[in-house]
Amino acid sequence: MIKVGIPRALLYYQYYPMWKTFFEELGAEVVISPPTTQIMLSSGSSRVVAETCLPVKVFLGHVLSLVGKCDYIFIPAIRSVKKKVYNCSKFLGLPDMTKAVIPESPSILDIDIDVNKRKRDLYQAIYQLGRHFTWNPFKVRQASIAAWQAHLSYIQLMSSHRLTPPQAIERISGTLEANPKAYSTHSTSTQGVIAIIGHPYLLYDEHVNHRLIHRLERFGYKVLTPEMLTTEGLESATARLVGSAYWTYEGEIVGAGGHYLENGADGVIGIMTFGCGPDSLMMDMVRRHAARLRATAFMSLTVEEHTAEAGVVTRLEAFVDMIQRKRRRQVKVCV
Amino acid sequence: MRLGIPHMGNLYIPFKALFQRLGIDYIIPPVNNQRTLSLGVRYSPEGLCIPFKLTLGNMIEAAELGADTLLMAGGTGICRLGYYANTQEQILHDLGYEVEVVQVGVSERKLFGLLEVIKRLSNNAPWPKIISAFRFGLAKLNALDKIERVVQRVRPVERIKGTANRLFAKAINAIDRADDYDTLKKVQIDYIDQLNQIDKDTQYKPLVVGITGEFYVVLEPFSNLDVESELGKLGVEVRRSTFVSEWAKFSWFLNPLGINEKDRIHKAALPYLKRDIGGDGWESVGEKVLHAKEYDGIIHLAPFTCMPEIVAQNIMPTTKEKIPVLTILCDEQIAKPGMLTRLEAFVDLLERRRRTYNNDRQ
Numbered sequence: 301m302i303k304v305g306i307p308r309a310l311l312y313y314q315y316y317p318m319w320k321t322f323f324e325e326l327g328a329e330v331v332i333s334p335p336t337t338q339i340m341l342s343s344g345s346s347r348v349v350a351e352t353c354l355p356v357k358v359f360l361g362h363v364l365s366l367v368g369k370c371d372y373i374f375i376p377a378i379r380s381v382k383k384k385v386y387n388c389s390k391f392l393g394l395p396d397m398t399k400a401v402i403p404e405s406p407s408i409l410d411i412d413i414d415v416n417k418r419k420r421d422l423y424q425a426i427y428q429l430g431r432h433f434t435w436n437p438f439k440v441r442q443a444s445i446a447a448w449q450a451h452l453s454y455i456q457l458m459s460s461h462r463l464t465p466p467q468a469i470e471r472i473s474g475t476l477e478a479n480p481k482a483y484s485t486h487s488t489s490t491q492g493v494i495a496i497i498g499h500p501y502l503l504y505d506e507h508v509n510h511r512l513i514h515r516l517e518r519f520g521y522k523v524l525t526p527e528m529l530t531t532e533g534l535e536s537a538t539a540r541l542v543g544s545a546y547w548t549y550e551g552e553i554v555g556a557g558g559h560y561l562e563n564g565a566d567g568v569i570g571i572m573t574f575g576c577g578p579d580s581l582m583m584d585m586v587r588r589h590a591a592r593l594r595a596t597a598f599m600s601l602t603v604e605e606h607t608a609e610a611g612v613v614t615r616l617e618a619f620v621d622m623i624q625r626k627r628r629r630q631v632k633v634c635v
Numbered sequence: 636m637r638l639g640i641p642h643m644g645n646l647y648i649p650f651k652a653l654f655q656r657l658g659i660d661y662i663i664p665p666v667n668n669q670r671t672l673s674l675g676v677r678y679s680p681e682g683l684c685i686p687f688k689l690t691l692g693n694m695i696e697a698a699e700l701g702a703d704t705l706l707m708a709g710g711t712g713i714c715r716l717g718y719y720a721n722t723q724e725q726i727l728h729d730l731g732y733e734v735e736v737v738q739v740g741v742s743e744r745k746l747f748g749l750l751e752v753i754k755r756l757s758n759n760a761p762w763p764k765i766i767s768a769f770r771f772g773l774a775k776l777n778a779l780d781k782i783e784r785v786v787q788r789v790r791p792v793e794r795i796k797g798t799a800n801r802l803f804a805k806a807i808n809a810i811d812r813a814d815d816y817d818t819l820k821k822v823q824i825d826y827i828d829q830l831n832q833i834d835k836d837t838q839y840k841p842l843v844v845g846i847t848g849e850f851y852v853v854l855e856p857f858s859n860l861d862v863e864s865e866l867g868k869l870g871v872e873v874r875r876s877t878f879v880s881e882w883a884k885f886s887w888f889l890n891p892l893g894i895n896e897k898d899r900i901h902k903a904a905l906p907y908l909k910r911d912i913g914g915d916g917w918e919s920v921g922e923k924v925l926h927a928k929e930y931d932g933i934i935h936l937a938p939f940t941c942m943p944e945i946v947a948q949n950i951m952p953t954t955k956e957k958i959p960v961l962t963i964l965c966d967e968q969i970a971k972p973g974m975l976t977r978l979e980a981f982v983d984l985l986e987r988r989r990r991t992y993n994n995d996r997q
Contacts, residue, residue, distance in 0.1 A: 348949050351939065351964065377910060384711050392912040393946035400907060400953040412910060546711065546718050577942040580682025581718050588725060 302328045302433060305370035305406065307362030308335060310355055310391070311378065313465040313500035317472055318451035319374060325443035326433040331370045333362040336507035340365055345605060347401040354573040354604050355501050356390055356397075358508060363398055363405055372409045372432065373398075379414040380548065387548045388578050458527045464513070465527060466504050491520035492623060495560035497553050497586070498571035499579075500527070508603060509571055510612045519620050524565060526556035533559060541589055547578045557586035560596070567597040567623045569616075574604040597623055636660065638756060639702030641693035642667055644854040645779050646879055648811050649772035650706075655814075656768035657757040664696040667857035671696060676967050678726050684715075684938035685858050685965050686851040691723050698732040704756065709738030714914040714943055716741070746887040773883065775810055778823045780880040782806050785830045787874070790867025791841035794834045800864055802829055839870065842985050843929070846875040847922040848936035849915050849944055852965045853877045859936050859965050860974050866934075869982050874930065876900075876922065877915075900925055907950050916943030920950050927956035932985045939966035959984060 304323045306312060312332070320330045333340075336358055344361030366373055375395045380386050390397075395410035411429045415422065430440030450472075458468045494516050502509055503525055516523050526534065534555035538545050541558040545551065553570065560568050570586055572579035583600050590598035599619050601612065638661045640650055647663050654661040665671070667689055675692030694705050705727075707720040724736040737756070740748040753765055782803065789799040806826040813819040844866060852858045853875060863873045876896075885896045897918060901911075904921030911917050923933055935951065937944030948962055961981045963974065 349945065349962075351945050352949065353945075379910070386711060386913070389714060389912040389914060389916060389942040389946055392910060393908065393916065393943075393950070396908045396910075397946050397949050400950040403953075410909075542721065575682060575940045577682070577715050577940060578718075580680050580940070581715060581722055584680035584722065585725075588729065 302372065303331050303370040304328045304409065305331045305333070305363075305366035305373045307359055307366060307373070307375075308333045309359040309362045309505070310394075310501050311376070313504055315451065316465075316469055317454040318447045321450035322443050322447035323374070323433075325446050326430060326439065328433055331366065333365045336361065336505050338507070341507065341605065348397075351575060353390065353575045354508065355499070355576075356394075357605070358501075358505065359394070360398065360402060363402055367402070367404055367406065370406055373406050374409045376411045376413060378548070379412065380416050381413060382545075382548065383415060385545050385548050385550075455531070459530050462524075462528045464504060464525050465500050468527075491620075492522070492566040492627065493524060493564065494521045494567045494569060494620075494623070495524040495556070495565035496569045496571060497526055497556040497560065499549055499552055502571045502573065502603070508573075509601075510603075510607070510609045512569075512571070512601075512612070512616070515613070515616055516620075519616075521566075521620070524560065526552040529556060529559055537562075542585055547582065549578075550582060553579065553582040554585055557583075557598075558589060561586070561590050561593055561598065562595070565596060566627065567599070567619060569619065570598070570600040572600065572602055574602050597626065636704050636756070637662055637702050638704050638706065639664060639694065639697030639700070640706045641690035641697075642855070643690075643851055644856065644879065645807055646776075646854075648779060648807065649776040651811065652775050652814075653753070653768050653772035656771060657753070657760050657765065659757050662697055662700045662702045664693045664700065664702075667693070667855065672857075672967055678730065680722075682940055684941050685967065686849075686855075686938060687715075687719055687723075688967065689855070689858060690719070691726060694723060694727060694734070694736070695730070695732070698727060698734050703734050705734055705736045706739055706752070707736050708741045710740040710742035714941070716914075741886075746891075749887075771816070773880075774816060774819055775813070776880045776883065778810055778819055779807065780878045781823060782810075782826055782830070783878075785827050787863065787867075788872065789830050789833055789835065790864065791870045791872045792835040792837070792839055794836055796868050798833050799830060799867070802826060802833075841870050841872040842931045842982065842989065843872045843874060844985070845922060845926050845930040845933045846873055846936065847877070847915075847919050847933060849938055849941055850877060850882075852936045852938050854879065858938075859963065860969060860971050862934065862936070862963065862974070862978070865975060865978055866982075869978060871982055871985075897921075907954055908947075912943050912946050914941065914943030916947040919944060919947040920954070923951050923958065923960060924954055924956045927954075927958040930958060931989055932959040932961065932981065934981075935960050935962040937962060937964055939964045939968075959988065 306316065306319055323330050340361030341358055343364050344357040347360055348357060363373060375398055377392050377395050378387055379392050395408050398405060399408055409429060409432060411425050426444050427437055427440050430443065434440065454468055454472065457463060457471065458465065496503055496512065513523050534551035537558035538551050538555035541554050557568060557570060570583050572583050587598060587600060590596065601615065638654065638659055640647060651663060671689060671692035674695045675688035679688045679691055690707065697705060707723065709717050709720045711717050720736045720738045727734050737752055739752055750765060754760065757765065786799045786803045793799055809822045810819065813822050846853060854877060866873050900918050900921035903924040904917055908917055908920045919935060926933065937948065951960055961977065
């Protein structure tokens with residue numbers, strides 16, 4: 301059986317169920333890399349120039365961990381998934397960059413996704429991808445329809461049950477019982493609600509964000525994430541803040557930030573990495589909105605290889621203290 | 636209404652001619668200087684690139700001088716640039732300047748988009764007038780770039796260093812003052828003549844270095860610490876394919892006809908980078924592959940945190956076509972002595988490489 305490797309990084313969190321279904325329908329076995337470790341991060345960093353952003357370094361670390369464990373590695377070049385809305389250059393250059401800096405990697409399956417081109421180009425691209433496994437176009441068609449269904453139900457599951465992507469993926473793949481603790485923590489929260497905004501590859505990679513969600517839950521807060529909002533909700537909030545979206549994943553930051561700043565949270569934490577092109581602009585938009593509203597506390601955390609756990613903890617504690625003080629003051633005013 | 640524009644190289648001269656001919660009230664902010672940079676850095680989000688910071692500085696300085704409408708490049712499908720005009724407008728509003736930032740597309744509807752913006756800004760001037768003014772602006776742009784090409788050739792071989800640069804500065808002034816086609820033509824011929832007559836070392840065979848990288852930092856000498864003149868002083872001839880006049884010629888007139896000067900570059904890049912990644916990343920890789928045989932070395936200019944150029948920078952060392960590449964990242968921290976040291980070392984390396992290469996052949 302052909303083994304296809306999928307790195308547990310970048311777009312994995314958005315599209316894993318879709319990709320997995322597609323390849324399994326075509327009779328391949330899917331191998332994913334283990335959760336990020338420091339060794340993976342360092343080995344990824346050692347391959348690229350220092351200016352490269354942290355998520356790409358993490359991604360390359362995952363690719364390195366898959367070397368020798370699979371026949372193909374799936375790295376799509378996603379230019380655009382919505383008309384006139386584009387992706388960061390690094391997503392576009394990802395297959396070629398990986399090939400350049402990791403020459404020993406298994407051969408790379410890449411696919412160009414650009415909905416600004418004709419529909420036929422997209423179908424052809426999907427067929428080209430399926431050709432590695434079968435000559436039969438109907439089988440590819442069936443696999444892609446099944447994959448799309450899997451993607452829709454994945455998104456639905458997240459927004460209806462208020463799950464984070466890793467939780468939803470666990471539930472889909474049926475390993476839920478193995479780790480029931482992760483869900484019980486939600487109900488015990490009493491202190492308030494904190495929303496975190498950012499790309500899924502930062503929010504759910506516990507090594508990169510120093511277990512941020514876990515820490516906030518231990519402080520007694522309920523944690524909300526962008527995936528818990530509906531796509532329409534994200535889009536309308538994005539439109540209120542900046543007009544039409546410019547980046548593919550703008551909703552995760554500007555949309556979610558706008559929404560949670562206006563209602564539903566006591567505080568909003570934005571997570572970005574140093575040197576991230578789109579985030580540096582989008583987070584600034586959210587910060588300006590927060591400064592204008594003066595209603596909800598906002599903090600932006602910038603992480604990179606050198607971010608130390610102690611620094612993150614100190615800033616979180618200060619943020620939480622601030623929210624507590626604000627709540628106490630409000631209670632007094634009411635009395 | 637008073638119109639202001641940010642700077643990029645000598646681009647303000649053609650724009651000035653255009654505005655004058657259409658009777659638009661305009662203001663040209665001071666050319667990029669330390670204050671522009673400090674203002675830009677102070678009010679920009681930290682992770683942004685030097686083009687954003689400098690153009691924001693220009694806008695603030697223009698607003699201080701009374702501009703209430705600002706032109707800025709924009710468009711979709713490129714790098715972050717499409718987001719800049721919006722963000723800059725918000726920053727200016729937060730600073731208390733009631734200005735409007737008008738976007739000029741550089742990725743789609745290039746020519747007509749620009750002409751429509753000009754029509755609106757000129758209070759609906761008749762089309763013939765706009766087109767004649769536009770043509771005159773283009774003529775100035777072409778004259779500037781023609782002279783600059785000669786200057787690039789003269790710099791490394793002139794006996795008294797700096798002569799060509801002094802003449803170039805005078806030529807820029809003269810072109811700026813010229814107000815009809817005849818004077819412009821005369822200025823162009825006159826200065827090219829003077830440049831050719833500079834006392835040169837005809838025996839000396841200069842090293843040839845290609846300059847590639849991101850559009851703005853290649854064209855704005857303030858942002859790259861005038862790397863071309865410094866190379867000239869070291870006796871190195873500079874070649875680059877990035878000129879505003881070239882860009883205008885192709886993207887305004889020839890691309891719609893299906894002629895693309897970059898096809899050759901893209902084709903060269905294909906084995907290493909299969910698709911356009913926005914900005915000038917694809918071209919950077921392609922130029923390295925294409926010119927590996929012609930040039931002695933390549934200087935790759937990129938703004939710090941530039942997304943497409945980082946991808947290019949990662950791919951460039953792995954190409955089969957070997958040629959030394961020096962990547963210089965431009966930001967507000969870059970300093971002249973550091974850059975000069977790197978340039979000198981790079982030129983030494985190229986000289987040694989040329990010597991051994993020639994010896995091998997003999």
